[in-house]
Amino acid sequence: xxxxxxxxxxxxxxxxxxxxxxxxxxxxxxxxxxxxxxxxxxxxxxxxxxxxxxxxxxxxxxxxxxxxxxxxxxxxxxxxxxxxxxxxxxxxxxxxxxxxxxxxxxxxxxxxxxxxxxxxxxxxxxxxxxxxxxxxxxxxxxxxxxxxxxxxxxxxxxxxxxxxxxxxxxxxxxxxxxxxxxxxxxxxxxxxxxxxxxxxxxxxxxxxxxxxxxxxxxxxxxxxxxxxxxxxxxxxxxxxxxxxxxxxxxxxxxxxxxxxxxxxxxxxxxxxxxxxxxxxxxxxxxxxxxxxxxxxxxxxxxxxxxxxxxxxxxxxxxxxxxxxxxxxxxxxxxxxxxxx
Amino acid sequence: xxxxxxxxxxxxxxxxxxxxxxxxxxxxxxxxxxxxxxxxxxxxxxxxxxxxxxxxxxxxxxxxxxxxxxxxxxxxxxxxxxxxxxxxxxxxxxxxxxxxxxxxxxxxxxxxxxxxxxxxxxxxxxxxxxxxxxxxxxxxxxxxxxxxxxxxxxxxxxxxxxxxxxxxxxxxxxxxxxxxxxxxxxxxxxxxxxxxxxxxxxxxxxxxxxxxxxxxxxxxxxxxxxxxxxxxxxxxxxxxxxxxxxxxxxxxxxxxxxxxxxxxxxxxxxxxxxx
Numbered sequence: 034x035x036x037x038x039x040x041x042x043x044x045x046x047x048x049x050x051x052x053x054x055x056x057x058x059x060x061x062x063x064x065x066x067x068x069x070x071x072x073x074x075x076x077x078x079x080x081x082x083x084x085x086x087x088x089x090x091x092x093x094x095x096x097x098x099x100x101x102x103x104x105x106x107x108x109x110x111x112x113x114x115x116x117x118x119x120x121x122x123x124x125x126x127x128x129x130x131x132x133x134x135x136x137x138x139x140x141x142x143x144x145x146x147x148x149x150x151x152x153x154x155x156x157x158x159x160x161x162x163x164x165x166x167x168x169x170x171x172x173x174x175x176x177x178x179x180x181x182x183x184x185x186x187x188x189x190x191x192x193x194x195x196x197x198x199x200x201x202x203x204x205x206x207x208x209x210x211x212x213x214x215x216x217x218x219x220x221x222x223x224x225x226x227x228x229x230x231x232x233x234x235x236x237x238x239x240x241x242x243x244x245x246x247x248x249x250x251x252x253x254x255x256x257x258x259x260x261x262x263x264x265x266x267x268x269x270x271x272x273x274x275x276x277x278x279x280x281x282x283x284x285x286x287x288x289x290x291x292x293x294x295x296x297x298x299x300x301x302x303x304x305x306x307x308x309x310x311x312x313x314x315x316x317x318x319x320x321x322x323x324x325x326x327x328x329x330x331x332x333x334x335x336x337x338x339x340x341x342x343x344x345x346x347x348x349x350x351x352x353x354x355x356x357x358x359x360x361x362x363x364x365x366x367x368x369x370x371x372x373x
Numbered sequence: 374x375x376x377x378x379x380x381x382x383x384x385x386x387x388x389x390x391x392x393x394x395x396x397x398x399x400x401x402x403x404x405x406x407x408x409x410x411x412x413x414x415x416x417x418x419x420x421x422x423x424x425x426x427x428x429x430x431x432x433x434x435x436x437x438x439x440x441x442x443x444x445x446x447x448x449x450x451x452x453x454x455x456x457x458x459x460x461x462x463x464x465x466x467x468x469x470x471x472x473x474x475x476x477x478x479x480x481x482x483x484x485x486x487x488x489x490x491x492x493x494x495x496x497x498x499x500x501x502x503x504x505x506x507x508x509x510x511x512x513x514x515x516x517x518x519x520x521x522x523x524x525x526x527x528x529x530x531x532x533x534x535x536x537x538x539x540x541x542x543x544x545x546x547x548x549x550x551x552x553x554x555x556x557x558x559x560x561x562x563x564x565x566x567x568x569x570x571x572x573x574x575x576x577x578x579x580x581x582x583x584x585x586x587x588x589x590x591x592x593x594x595x596x597x598x599x600x601x602x603x604x605x606x607x608x609x610x611x612x613x614x615x616x617x618x619x620x621x622x623x624x625x626x627x628x629x630x631x632x633x634x635x636x637x638x639x640x641x642x643x644x645x646x647x648x
Contacts, residue, residue: 114540180548
């Protein structure tokens with residue numbers, strides 16, 4: 034099922050508002066809404082589900098305008114951040130709930146068969162008669178997914194699906210969710226504030242800030258060509274140097290970087306800590322080492338440029354220099370933006 | 374030998390004081406009651422507790438308490454629901470008023486209710502026009518019992534309702550359930566343990582209520598005389614053993630009822646037992 038958001042607006046008295054978001058999601062696509070807290074990503078998801086009403090704009094499921102269809106008739110599967118399993122029902126009863134309350138009458142045998150099928154799908158066959166309080170967080174999340182899938186939703190929506198889980202469980206579940214999605218081919222939209230999760234799982238990432246889409250594209254596009262300094266910063270560790278832009282070049286401490294198409298004035302250069310090489314031969318921005326931090330697989334070096342701007346970069350564990358040593362920062366893949 | 378760390382500092386002292394208090398305030402009077410009742414022979418005891426007047430008083434007390442509790446169950450739940458789910462002007466005032474029956478001396482409540490529901494009172498007048506008599510009838514006893522025990526239901530259900538995750542209801546909605554079926558299949562089962570606790574407290578309080586009832590009941594033996602009053606009448610006649618015998622029946626009823634509700638509560642909460 035194709036989903037289209039057309040200039041959707043939601044106003045709240047507090048934050049989390051959404052200002053005119055338009056978005057197309059293709060049938061069978063797995064899309065991540067990525068943004069910091071308060072960026073409006075969960076509100077967008079809830080509007081698609083019908084748990085929140087848009088103040089303006091429209092939401093289409095295929096060609097049908099779904100904006101005013103109430104949540105219970107919208108046919109979405111929603112997985113809540115904290116699972117929202119019914120604690121007084123067993124795993125099996127939780128999964129059967131949607132089929133039991135449905136207007137489409139199913140025989141108890143048909144429901145039982147479907148429950149078994151879904152338990153097999155989420156690999157929890159032995160846990161049918163347990164209560165949610167008796168299983169682990171990762172298992173609860175899978176039950177929540179099975180419950181949402183039980184009603185054959187047109188769209189699957191997941192709100193921070195792995196937010197409350199341990200890092201290891203999270204990685205396993207991510208790969209597993211991707212597998213399930215590929216098997217079922219259901220259009221899926223999920224919300225996360227974890228860029229690694231979004232990049233790992235999604236076909237396409239939609240990055241939001243302050244209720245607006247700042248960039249959307251494949252993980253490769255957003256990683257390699259971040260649209261602005263916010264995206265660059267949000268996707269990972271980034272260094273930022275103040276620069277002056279003159280005639281298509283960005284100048285920092287006497288070194289010039291390419292800055293095609295950016296108007297003259299103050300600007301900024303952003304780059305990843307892994308994209309810096311420490312040199313002693315005079316190539317790059319002059320700096321001195323302030324501190325060396327040891328990590329299991331690398332050394333993180335904190336340096337200060339001559340103009341007093343801090344830079345962090347990663348080196349091999351064998352990096353021989355110490356605090357106070359002077360040298361030069363050779364920067365690869367710099368991203369130049371106009372000042373915010 | 375390793376010293377075991379204590380859970381709480383000063384546990385032996387705190388436990389000692391608590392046990393002494395429980396012994397003096399709760400167990401001792403109950404023991405005295407049983408002891409006094411036991412001073413009667415079995416035949417006398419049976420004769421007193423099974424006398425027509427006593428049996429009639431049990432019937433009046435239990436029927437009225439059941440009716441009052443049933444009323445409180447519905448009204449108390451909806452009151453708690455409104456206080457938790459809606460924000461309206463005066464909500465805090467209503468919330469504070471819920472505790473009033475606890476704070477008010479029961480005799481004051483009884484006199485106030487009698488004044489209101491007497492045939493010349495604000496409520497009693499109009500009601501008598503349509504043929505409903507409240508004061509000096511079992512209906513009056515029910516009114517007094519409801520009034521004094523409603524806070525139990527509201528105050529036990531309210532915190533549970535407040536803690537209820539709104540996502541549970543939203544989950545029900547996304548799965549296609551109607552509001553009614555969400556209430557019946559999701560909310561009500563989760564409120565059941567709290568409701569049972571509130572019902573048992575409300576019922577126990579209604580059984581034992583005295584001050585508020587005697588003013589409005591009319592206290593006619595065989596029709597509007599409650600058991601607590603009968604025990605009191607025996608006391609005033611200096612017939613302590615008979616009074617204790619009647620009281621022991623109330624005590625036993627209270628125990629049995631608490632045991633039943635505890636059992637039902639444990640059943641309703643069986644999903645919280647970790648396996």
